[in-house]
Amino acid sequence: MSTIPVESPFKRFAEDFFSSPTAVIAGFGVLVIACLAIFAGPISPQNPYDLAEINIMDGSLPPGSVGFDGFYYLLGTDEQGRDMLSAMIYGLRISLSVSLIAVGSAVFIGMSLGMLAAWAGGRIESLIMRAVDIQLSFPTLLVALLLLAILGKGVDKVIIALVLVQWAYFARTVRAAALVEIRKDYVMAARCLALHPMRILFGHVMPNCLPPIIVIATVQVANAIAIEASLSFLGVGVPITEPSLGLLISNGFGYLLSGRYWISFYPGVMLLVTLVCINVVGDHIREILNPRTKK
């Protein structure tokens, strides 16, 4: 007697994902970027924020120059003689960690409020959903900018601003998914067992709302990186002591007009590659998880 082989959902997902070469390349890119950010210390040629390692004599060298003491600068140096490649890797780490923390918190808050809205209904639901509507009717960049004008500079404040502009997307999506799930039999069964509502929501309903959330979260990470970079460029984002990619680009802006393009060009390329990779992977995951576009 033969049994029908059962494909696990994860295996099916992996097979679908590897069917597209573009997505595989982009996924590999995301992996490389993540590794660069995590192992920034050992990977980068110098520690750009250790004053003992940088040499002011090597300031503003073009890409490919050899420095005063024989150090090879692949992507050139900035005004203070900092190796651009190292500064970019450290900047990438700050950009990524800020946006990951922000999106993680936004997912948690948005999911909790979305499920609460779906579960409670009535006034609580309309209050939460009105807040979502109002939030989404303003452009994210403008809201974040105005929030930071009030809060002031700082990594923590950028994260707060990002969470505040992103939670609404997750709340709206989760509520829609949870409304469907809550009517299903397994939730009814859990209710009959007199489980605590928190346990039903987080243990039973939440895992079934995850697929759309994963897609939105991927795209929102890219958005968060872009918003953070724009805010830092405008001078209301991260402080000068923790330069993200956006701040590096902003610092290079002043030298651009005198032809020293590499100080803002290469951090921008890294930002672009990061965003394109994440967006392509996000697009592909959406296609796989959406039953309508499935072949």
Added chain:
Amino acid sequence: MLAYLIRRLGQSFLVMAVMATIVFFGLYMVGNPIDLLINPEDDLAAQEEAIRRLGLDQPVYIQFLQFLKGVATGNLGVSFVHNTPALELILSRLPATLELAFFAMLFAVLIGIPLGMFAGLYPKSPGSRIIMGGSIIGFSTPNFWQGLMLIMLFAVFWRVLPSGGRGETTELFGVPVSFLTLDGLKHLILPALNLAIFKISLVIRLSRAGTAEVSLQDYVKYARARGLSEKRVVGVHILKNILIPVVTVLGLELGNVIAFAVVTETVFAWPGIGKLLIDSIGLLDRPVVVAYMMLTVFMFVMINFFVDMAYSMLDPRIRIKAGKA
């Protein structure tokens, strides 16, 4: 309908009131404008005189009440730095931003629709792939970096266009505009293009999807069967029918253009309201920041109000549902 209108109007008013409160109290805690704006080398009497003149000696709640009174009467305080009424200052910078926004929209339509239609008509051609790849990059790159790259190419390497400023302006119906002089036009191209890139990508996607859908319709097949020239089929039968979604989305994007103008104006030193906002944040010029916020919130609340009203007029289900809730 009237009940819905009143309810919706009340909600808009509530949003304005909440924003006003948050904005005022939030900004009150940022920093002390006294330190920034008053010359520390002045004698004590002059310093106190300046504090009194700026109204900073009053308790917070009195400042807040005066602020609320000001909001209601359209008087949003006097700029600490420029010493002119904040609202007047913003309104004087508004034409520059509107001119930029208008040309960005124009570029989006003039560049986006032809490219998108081409990609929709010939989806397999290499040109279409380049267009679609470009639109992904246009979506993904942050606006400010695109601006820097435009400056790098056109102003630094090729030296054909200026890197910033507004250039020579002429008066048109009493409003200064750039686009009527050659110098002003040169200054306008790069910032308008920068602001337009995102919209161009959006319009490309919309018009490609629209073209792909419309070209399969019977009336297009019929037009071809009648022996009409390809130019007429594409330029009349297809174009007219893809315009509806494009115009709707671009209309809704108008607010976003004003928001992103902040970035573009900062990159190109374009003297509009966005640059004014960023400068004022840096200088802690509280009345101008507050006035900008109140004006933008008001603008968005009004846009949303009118969009909702238009929808409810077109679709009775919305007002019935809202009436019950």
